[in-house]
Amino acid sequence: MTQYTIRRLLLAIPVLLGILIVTFTLARMIPGDPCKAMMGEKATAEVCARFNEQFGLNKPIYVQFGIYMGNLLKGDFGSSIRFSRPVVLILAERLPTTIELGFIAVLIATLIGIPAGIISAVYRNSPADVATMVVANAGVSMPVYWLGLMLAYIFALLLKDTPFWLPPTGRISAGVTSIPFYEVFEWEVATKGTFQFYLLEFLGNLFIVNSLITRDWVVLRDALKHMILPAIALSTIPLSIIARMTRSSMLEVLKQDYIRTARAKGLIERLVILKHALRNALIPIVTVIGLQIGHLFAGAVLTETIFGLAGVGRMMYEAITARDFPIIQAFTVVIAIGYVFINLVVDISYAFIDPRIKLE
């Protein structure tokens, strides 16, 4: 398995390189001068020359790419043109929001989608099945941002003054501050710019994880409350797709002879379904979950915009419109690495789900 993993990671390098080249050229094909975009339309030629010099934009594009690749290998993503801050720092601030949002969304989608699909398959053509499939069909047809807005309207306005009220925007309420665990435990703060510093910054920004470590229940409650609506909005499409895939995969398996055998030998129905059927139906379900995690980033652009969350998706959209090349490139690379990683995890999980599958 180690050998397989290493080979897969090596095979990912050309794909990542391709992605880098495509983003690099695409980002530079976006019309408009980053200097004009940043310094304003009235920026003089002299100001722009200095600006281009500072960000290395005056060199030929292949030289720029060479420099960029060299820095990348050293772990340096460069500085944002718009914010004049290291891209790594921006990543350390933004990525946690999207990871938490995505994780909760996938959790909701899986924990509801799989049982719903199983019930649908087992009680095929029952009212429960019809209802689940109607909801699932509506779920994949719904615009995420529309659902988000409607949820915000219902939970933030209609249910105001009830215990079900939920905040429509932001990650944490005003007045509540999440203190990073390294400050709570009074760790020696790493020097700025080192890998350790960015890592601590990244972990500290995972508000939910951080509040669990520091046992700050007020922050935990608040952060979770803020995540519920965006996570529900983001989870609808994956949930519907997982439920549908679980249903069709289970229906396929339930027709098999070994299920009849299991029933014939007097096994209780719960075991037949969960142990014999579900286990064999899992491969397509896991595949579809992996694919959906990949699609989450696209949904995150819209969800984060609606719910005012400062995450990767929203940042990416802003960076594209502001021609902030270093951010576009770095974020694309991170998303692409995420894709590669998820695909690898899915492929490896096959071997665990079905021992007959050999990783070669």
Next chain:
Amino acid sequence: MTTTTAEVTPDVAIKDYRSNSLWRLTLRRIFHQRSAIIGMVILAILILIAIFAPVIAPYDPEQVLIGVEDVKKRGDPCIHLLGCPADQPQHLMGIDGNVRDEFSRVIYGTRVSLFVGITTVTFAIIIGTALGAVAGYVGGNVDNIIMRLLDVLLAFPSLLLSITIVSVLGKGLENALLAIAIVSIPVYARIVRASVLSIKEQQYVSASKALGGSHLHVLLGRILPNAVPPLIVQGTLGVGTAILDAAALSFIGLGAQPPTPEWGTMLGTERNQVFTAPHLVFFPGIAIMITVLAFNLLGDGLRDAIDPRLKQ
């Protein structure tokens, strides 16, 4: 036992054979699919709405009603049957932020969305089929180069890629359409390639080659017609996705520009008013959902009807 064959008269057998031709069988199966029928009915209604939009819509979708009628900006829906005073002008879905009749805009939006869905998918299918067919038929390095390039396209989240392409081309509905079409090419290319790979090993293809058929003849005349069914299924489902993506691009301001009555644009311009005028967000969203749902139901039904593995 031998008498059984004698009982079957030849003409009955031929009749059965004829009525069970592949297309008829498929068509019959489609009409047995509940979801396909529901999808087709909704779609037929939507097409009628799109064609007869000027008749159905009480107002011009871009007409500002200031000075024409006594209505407020973002006014609530007024339906006479539901107790709205009869002396007030009827606005089924209320008035939008620019004092236009929301119902008329939603009705005209059907035209835009159906056009968007069908043109993008047609474009993507044509290019995707060409690439996939060449890759599958020629094979070797050509196949490798085409498919790896498409892999790079697939590695991006589709919405982000469309945003980037629209940023390069400039915002507007046409460019958004092009972006969505480009992004969906790999799916069709892969489907066609897979079909071509399996069909080109069939005996009738070898026979056609042996009879002296040119590559183009074999590919267009013998292989591609048999690769059509999965394309129809994916294409139908793809129209729904294309409509959703186009609406999303318009929602963030990169697609159709106001005052075009496009559902995504309508949602985007009023999204900050969701707490004060929820109807302006609700109706365009429902319209998108129903349209996409129709294509998804039809696509699912077609897949169940065409895919023989799912035959009961």
